[in-house]
Amino acid sequence: MPNWGDVLKELKQFRLEKTSEANSTIDIIRRRYLKRLYNHTGRNVIAYYSGFLSKPGIELSDINDEDKNGFMMAIHGLDRSKGLDLFLHTPGGNIAATQSIVDYLQAMFGHNIRAVVPQIAMSAGTMIACCCKDILLCSHSNLGPIDPHLRGLPAYGVINEFRRAHREIKTDPTKLAVWQPIIGKYHPTFLSQCENAIARSNEFVQKQLEKVMFEGQKNAKNNAIKIVKSLSDYKRNKGHDRHINPDECIDMGLKVTKIETDQDLQDLVLTVHHCYMHTLMNTPAFKIIENHKGSAFVKTQIEQLIPVPAK
Numbered sequence: 001m002p003n004w005g006d007v008l009k010e011l012k013q014f015r016l017e018k019t020s021e022a023n024s025t026i027d028i029i030r031r032r033y034l035k036r037l038y039n040h041t042g043r044n045v046i047a048y049y050s051g052f053l054s055k056p057g058i059e060l061s062d063i064n065d066e067d068k069n070g071f072m073m074a075i076h077g078l079d080r081s082k083g084l085d086l087f088l089h090t091p092g093g094n095i096a097a098t099q100s101i102v103d104y105l106q107a108m109f110g111h112n113i114r115a116v117v118p119q120i121a122m123s124a125g126t127m128i129a130c131c132c133k134d135i136l137l138c139s140h141s142n143l144g145p146i147d148p149h150l151r152g153l154p155a156y157g158v159i160n161e162f163r164r165a166h167r168e169i170k171t172d173p174t175k176l177a178v179w180q181p182i183i184g185k186y187h188p189t190f191l192s193q194c195e196n197a198i199a200r201s202n203e204f205v206q207k208q209l210e211k212v213m214f215e216g217q218k219n220a221k222n223n224a225i226k227i228v229k230s231l232s233d234y235k236r237n238k239g240h241d242r243h244i245n246p247d248e249c250i251d252m253g254l255k256v257t258k259i260e261t262d263q264d265l266q267d268l269v270l271t272v273h274h275c276y277m278h279t280l281m282n283t284p285a286f287k288i289i290e291n292h293k294g295s296a297f298v299k300t301q302i303e304q305l306i307p308v309p310a311k
Contacts, residue, residue, distance in 0.1 A: 026278060034275075036268055040268055042082060043083045046074045046292075052090070064093055067289065070289030080108055083114070084109045086114065094124065095201055114134045117138075119142070131208040136256075136257050138266065139260060146201055147232050223253045226253050231244075
């Protein structure tokens with residue numbers, strides 16, 4: 001199957017032969033490989049791709065409530081008895097929107113959902129992956145910590161800073177002058193909001209792991225607790241942007257299937273991924289939610305919604 005460069009050559013050749021518009025060419029090639037993947041697995045495919053790498057800083061490129069409309073479009077007309085392989089390429093996003101999307105996907109497909117992460121699914125993207133029965137990863141794939149952020153600040157970091165300030169001031173009251181301007185920047189109730197965000201995030205992921213990934217296992221709860229602790233360990237992870245590789249995911253207890261064990265599947269998954277990355281790099285699109293039938297919900301930099309009917 002084509003690698004990154006081969007896909008690019010195919011796009012250029014197709015453009016020359018068909019004299020098509022660039023966007024149409026990219027769509028045709030991408031959907032061709034989505035259909036091949038479906039034919040290989042016999043499972044529904046929905047790709048959720050954000051252009052956060054090639055188009056950083058665009059509002060709404062993260063997970064948000066508007067995405068529900070895209071998933072509704074992508075799911076319409078699918079044979080839901082075939083389950084779902086959900087491609088995830090995202091920096092994360094809103095916790096409430098993530099929970100709502102997971103609830104909807106599970107209402108449609110039950111627990112028969114596999115997460116496919118060809119490159120990276122961070123934060124809330126990792127949360128979604130943890131809500132699936134299996135996570136398919138390449139050797140270069142990464143998940144990320146699930147510690148929540150409020151107003152761009154790490155909730156665990158804020159709480160730790162408060163605790164440190166309390167300890168130091170209690171030991172040496174003269175430290176009050178040092179800490180007062182720092183703590184004074186936080187608005188009232190911010191500490192409790194951080195605590196609530198952490199509790200909501202951890203409880204959600206733990207329950208999902210128990211009832212989906214480890215469904216029916218005697219040690220489901222202990223496994224779930226261990227994984228949540230690892231994914232939310234602010235001190236160990238030392239940053240929300242930490243990239244967690246497949247072996248680390250397996251060590252913490254996540255159910256991971258390495259895509260390389262099936263060469264045909266690996267080729268198809270990576271080709272589909274390359275197609276989406278070419279699309280995000282070479283068109284105005286910054287978010288795509290698309291199924292294997294070609295029904296797509298596309299957001300562009302000019303803030304237009306383009307419903308693309310299946311052909």
